[in-house]
Amino acid sequence: MDFIGQYPVKLDAKNRAFMPAGFRRQMVEDSRQASGPEGTAKELDQFTLVARKDYFEDCLVIYTKQAWEEEVAKVRSRLNRFDGNQQMLYRKMVSEAQILQLDPSGRILFPKVLLDKAKIDRDVIFIGMQQTIEVWAQEKAMEGQNEVFMSDADFTKGLQECMAD
Numbered sequence: 001m002d003f004i005g006q007y008p009v010k011l012d013a014k015n016r017a018f019m020p021a022g023f024r025r026q027m028v029e030d031s032r033q034a035s036g037p038e039g040t041a042k043e044l045d046q047f048t049l050v051a052r053k054d055y056f057e058d059c060l061v062i063y064t065k066q067a068w069e070e071e072v073a074k075v076r077s078r079l080n081r082f083d084g085n086q087q088m089l090y091r092k093m094v095s096e097a098q099i100l101q102l103d104p105s106g107r108i109l110f111p112k113v114l115l116d117k118a119k120i121d122r123d124v125i126f127i128g129m130q131q132t133i134e135v136w137a138q139e140k141a142m143e144g145q146n147e148v149f150m151s152d153a154d155f156t157k158g159l160q161e162c163m164a165d
Contacts, residue, residue, distance in 0.1 A: 001030055001064055003128030008138055011122050015115060016107040020126050023133060024106050027064070049108070051135075052097040053117040060110070060118045060135040062100065067131045110135075 007020035027047055050068035054061050063071065075093060079086040098111050115121075123138035141149060150158065 001026055001067065002130055003133050004130065005128045006141075007126045009124050009126060011110065011115075011120075011124060015110045015112060016103075017110065017124060017126075017135075019102055019106050019108055021106075023126065023128065024102070047102050049100040049102070050097050051100050051110070051114055052093075053114060054134065058119045058137070058140065060114055060120065061129075062108075062133040062135065063131075068097070 003023055003026060005020070005022055007022070009017045009020065011017050031047075048065040050063045050065060051060050053059070072094065076090060079090055081087060096117075098114055100108050100110070102108060110120075118135070118137070119140075120135065120137045125136050125138045125141045127134040127136060127141070
């Protein structure tokens with residue numbers, strides 16, 4: 001997947017939000033490519049997604065099922081099953097994840113427990129992060145200069161420093 005862009009959305013009274021159309025199109029396109037030339041794309045309600053609170057920030061991270069399985073496998077491969085503390089790390093990571101599905105209208109129902117963990121109320125912003133999608137409380141994302149989001153000037157300066165030889 002190649003999720004990019006920012007899309008402000010409102011949650012309805014049942015904590016549902018429309019998955020941005022650009023992200024839905026990307027999911028359908030990737031499904032068509034995976035099924036081959038004679039295959040057909042899956043219907044939107046068949047797309048399984050996984051969400052959990054971000055490890056570091058007050059936002060949700062949405063993974064495609066494949067991206068989540070890769071993330072879990074990467075972590076699991078580094079953990080010792082016979083170490084109690086490492087087993088607790090794995091348990092917390094996996095047990096706090098929730099399976100989400102797009103309904104036929106392209107909406108996602110967010111469990112209240114996830115919204116509460118990420119301090120999300122009604123106004124959200126979906127942010128494409130290539131393999132994942134972050135969902136932020138819109139007021140947090142729009143604060144401008146803060147620890148999470150940087151200003152355009154700081155971005156330019158940081159990019160210049162990062163790419164300097």
